[in-house]
Amino acid sequence: MAAARDAGLTPAAAVDAAAPHDSASSGFASAPAAQADSLERGIVAARWLGWRRRGLVVLALLGCVGLFTLLRMLSASPHIDAAWRSNASGELVLDSAGDPALRAHLGQTLAGVVLADGSLLPPEVLLARRSPRWVVDDTLRQQQLAYGSAYAGALREGAVRLKFAQARVPIEARTVPRGYAGLGSVFWLMTALALVFYLTGAVVVLVQPDERNLLFGLTAVAQTTHLLLIGLDTLPGFDFPARMASLDLWLRVSCDIVTGAASVHALSVFPRRLPHQGPIALASWAVGIAFIVTVAFNPVPGLWWWTQGLQLSYFAAGWLLLVWSYRLTPHPMAIVMRRLSLAVFGILLLLTLSVALSQGNSDLQRFAAGPGSLIWYVFQASALMLVPFLSRSQHVMREFTLLAGISAVATSLDLLFVAVMPMSQFTSHTLALFLALGLYAGARQWMLNLLMGSNMLTTERMFEGLYRTAREIETSAGDHTEHFARLLGDLFEPLELGHATRSAPATRVVGDGSTMLVPLPRLPGVADDLQPRGSLVLRFARRGRSMFTREDARLTDRVLEQLVRAVAFDRAVEQGRNEERARIAQDLHDDIGARLLTLMYKAQSPEMEDYLRHTLQDLKTLTRGLAASSHLLSHTGAEWKADIAQRLDAAHCELDWSFDFDRDVNLSVVQWSALTRMLRELINNVIVHARAGRASVSARYHRGRFTLRVSDDGAGRRPETWAHGLGLGGIRKRVKLLGGEVHWRENDTRGIRCEIEVPELGERG
Structure with a gap:
């Protein structure tokens, strides 16, 4: 994806360029050619995995050999x-x-x-x-x-x-x-932890051996060395291997400086390559290497102060680079790593102040150099190892990092209390422990939200989006890709949302959590040529404030699965409704229609015969409407005009009719039934209640918006005082069902006009 951005491709184009070639896009390829292409891809994939697997085995063997050599040296070292x-x-x-x-x-x-x-x-x-x-x-x-x-x-x-x-x-x-049994359980624990960090760095480097991963591997080696040196500190007794005594100080200082310089270098290229990245990286390494060489050959006055100051400067510089990077490109990884680096900087600063204030107290100095530094280095190593897995489901790693950070805070507070306040060590231990536990209990979720970004998705919001999208798919025709895009856009609020023509094999998170690829599912009851195809590409979740995780990918799969089920259920329900309407229409035609026809032939007066004839016509219109699954707007308008003209003519009321539409669309049965019944009720009010001499009906359909106005010159006044019974209440309910609005107002001269507006009517193409 980074290469695609550098080449100026859109997210969709980047995915198209990187997506594997599928058979759907090459329907004219012959079977042997397709098999050869598949075989070639399999060979390339095997080679890609082969050398990485061999490299991992080699690095693992080197690590085990080095660790075994260290264990042999320690077991043979003299010991009282x-x-x-x-x-x-x-x-x-x-x-x-x-x-x-x-x-x-x-x-x-x-x-x-x-x-x-x-x-x-x-x-x-x-x-x-x-x-x-x-x-x-x-x-x-x-x-x-x-x-x-x-x-x-x-x-x-x-x-x-x-x-x-x-x-x-x-x-x-x-x-x-000393022997292997004399190394102590804590040493074995630290050794195992160091080996895990070493192998993690090796895996990250081998997966994609680029600049940033090589820097991560270098940092992993430095942290592994730190943990091994801490393991030497935990050996039982006070015997220390003679061969390590002269190298210990220089190795620890070098590992600290290498970690800081590598972090600054890595943050200058990730999440994005910053302007002037080369000079920034060169300056960080030049300062670090010069300091390491000076420590190796000359005593440095104020060595501890210089080392701590340089470490803090590296972390502060990394934080500033992340702020700069986020301003240039709002990558969610930048804001997550900025929060993580700020936590590391704050804990190191607190520990530095605590150690500095504990000068002159030998007990505190021993505690700071022992458990204090151990907890700090474990936290630093775990925080650095957490970075490649921020977008994955690594709950144990996150919790371990959080606990290590809280422990480092507790240790620093303990040192600070004893150094600054006149209290015993037991009191300071107890107070620091309670403060740390309170901090962990109260701030755990807040700190995790800072690391991963708060998730604003709620159950109510998710089901609201599902319901709305299912209704849109049910009432629309054509490509439904935009409906899926709108649903996922509302759920994750990405900065960029595009469509790739090639379909991803499964929903997955790429680009270190910045991008999520979502294959579009097949919809039931939709023709093949109208099925959504390809994948949606979402980048920078929560407007660039959060990363996509594997939990988001699984949630997306479940949401789309539920959406497909909802659409299938709606189509089944609609099919049942259509069948029931057809049955009712058939019963009305065969039973009630036949009886009305018999009564019409037996009518004893022309008025009764005419009334029954119009009733039969209304019944015919009703049954035809119930039996049909959809109605053209133009045909519906003609039926409305004929029905209204006949009724108003019988009431000796003149009709002004106007009907204009820019596109002839199909109305669903629900829409046709609601509009027809509303119009009949309004005309009935004109005839019965207003006793008007002229009625005006104006209908307009433009860009999906339907407007209906019915006006009269009758005796109606002050519609705001009317009691809404079954007639007016039914109109309001039907308008609400269509998602529109209805208003009654007085005319300037006399009479009442009713205005109905439906923003989306008919099938949307």
Whole structure:
């Protein structure tokens, strides 16, 4: 679709260009040619799937090999076979040990680790999380890196000297390989999550290896690396793999910057390619790569501040690009991703403020670098992984992202409360938990609506559209495509709605949720040459504020299915009505007509014979009208004139008749019956109640609008005071049945005139 837009094609033309060739459009093709064409398409499809399947297998194997290599390295890394816990004072206490030399000191407090040069490594360093990425102070970060390097060197020696507060001399603890069982359950969970994100990125890249998907794959690799590094932080004990200690800080900073730069680059080409996209992408990568190289070779003063500021700048720039993109083209993906990026920016800003305000509190620093950063990275990764599936039914992914976001907010609020307000950690935990739960309960649906766009479709509105469309199809002739288009346009309010001549195999959502293709269904009881053909192309739902989803496609199928059923039911009901009318007309003709004819021949006076003759004529008109399924407007007008002239002549009332129409249309039985009975009732009022000497009847049909005016010079006055009995009430009901309006007014001289207007009469072509 993007290529079609670049080429200047309409949505319908784009679908025609991309739609698969069907047999209906090539009726003159021979069977062997059609089979060869089908075979060729099958070979192309097999090749298209073949190399992608092989590529996915290769990438999956590479990921598994890399993960297995990491697991082998971790399982072979030296480890003190002991479990530690923190007491109420924040000191490390030996809880259990597999080393016999340590079992004698169970329950004792660790004073530190004696290094090779005799210096004592304090337990506060061991309590700190391994990664220095979230340490704000540069001095503390360098000190933690130095201590970590020294402790890693002690582990490589095969023995670590531990100094307990209750012991006079250090205890030498032997190191053993950690093994797979010593990696911990949280590490396995983070590893599985990282593998899922890696494979998701691989699938997205292989489905369509274009620029934006390659950038998404790069972001997926960065988030996978983040999750693996977080998994290393969760290893039991305070041992950290020596090979990773020197790379941890640089890897985390690089992944953060790569994620930001790739996001800006991707948002400059999607949902639409922005003007000056090249310089924008080049600038984002130039700044990011320069910062990564600087961190790799030189210590950067204020590293944490620079990293956080650069991350926030990337997210803010991405939000501005989405605002610009939506102004140029109101793509629903732009507004959805704008809301998502705003949520990510807000949570990162809140976490940054919380960590910055917690300086000087070692407990808060450990919490921020541990659980705080873990929850943030899980939320960021899940939010990024959510983007390819926004237009699909991925409820679990959306809920997981929402929960991760609420957890990140709760963690940031907890840090903020402890850092700013004089309250205990238990109080801050409880308050942050209740606020987060309240935020989740109160804002869950609102946040999902922000992500997906609020759905304004209601049951009442849907059934109203179904009923109206079924009536339009029933009363109209010709192509019914416009009726389907009007129904779907009212339901989804697209910015663009077009018609493609080739039919899609099924209703589906394309273009990342911007477009929905709807094949037109066959209608029962409609000739083949009048059946709607092709597909409807809907783009930019809710006036560009929402995306089409798979739920919308399923809803569309159900709505069209119900519409076809409603049309079939209406046609069956109408057929039953016609049969019943024909039966009644036949009974009236055979029974009542025969009796009236007998009475006419036996009439004892000319007046009675004339009255019965006119009654027979009225009965003939009535039965013919009931038996016919439709009536030409010109024939109906002639019948009206003959009937009215005869009745007014008998009442010694003159008639002024005027009938004008621009097109001779067929009236349905309902329309013919309603108009005939209304006109007879109005003429009856002229004769009986007005006692007029002249009546004027003017009928006009122009562009589908029918206007009827009946005027007299009788004694009628002040029609607004009339009591509407069966006669006038029946006229109002019949006019309402036809969808028109009726008014009675006084003439300028004398008498009353009745004006009836029906906006749509007859079959619409």
